[in-house]
Amino acid sequence: MRPRQQRMLAVGLVVVGVAIATGLTLQAMKDSMMFFVSVTEVSEGKYPDNRNFRVGGLVKDGSVNREEGSLEMTFLVTDLRCDLPVSYTGVLPDLFREGQGVVAHGQLAADGVFIADEILAKHDENYMAPEVADSLAEHVGEQTASLADGSSECSPQ
Secondary structure (H helix, E strand, C coil), X not given: CCHHHHHHHHHHHHHHHHHHHHHHHXXXXXXXXXXXXXXXXXXXXXXXXXXXXXXXXXECCCCCEECCCCCEEEEEEECCCCEEEEEEECCCCCCXXXXXXXXXXXXXXXXXXXXXXXXXXXXXXXXXXXXXXHHHHHHHHHXXXXXXXCCCCCCCC
């Protein structure tokens, strides 16, 4: 082979190698990506099946239920349009309370209850996770429009 052909072959092999490495890296990252889904999207069935995802909103007032002496609890997360029942077993963040923003990480069970394996609460009065704030802002506008035209607020699961 001529030197020019050798260089072209070497460049071609490097390009193929980089492409394969990029493909493998993206495939590995695909499994570790975390999706954020709003409560309304969950109620519409728009969530990843058999995969963990994050859902966020406000903890609905009066919805927190915990038996005394137990780490298991249930509560409702709302985006001001729809509510989602959440079940969690474990120690909650100190700032977790009704009416405050929360992000739950876990999976949706067959019965429509979100089984959380991690709960994140806001860390001060002025902060809310950007995804939760965007979701709430979007649904406040939709709620106002739907109440004006008389349409239903939330689709069934």
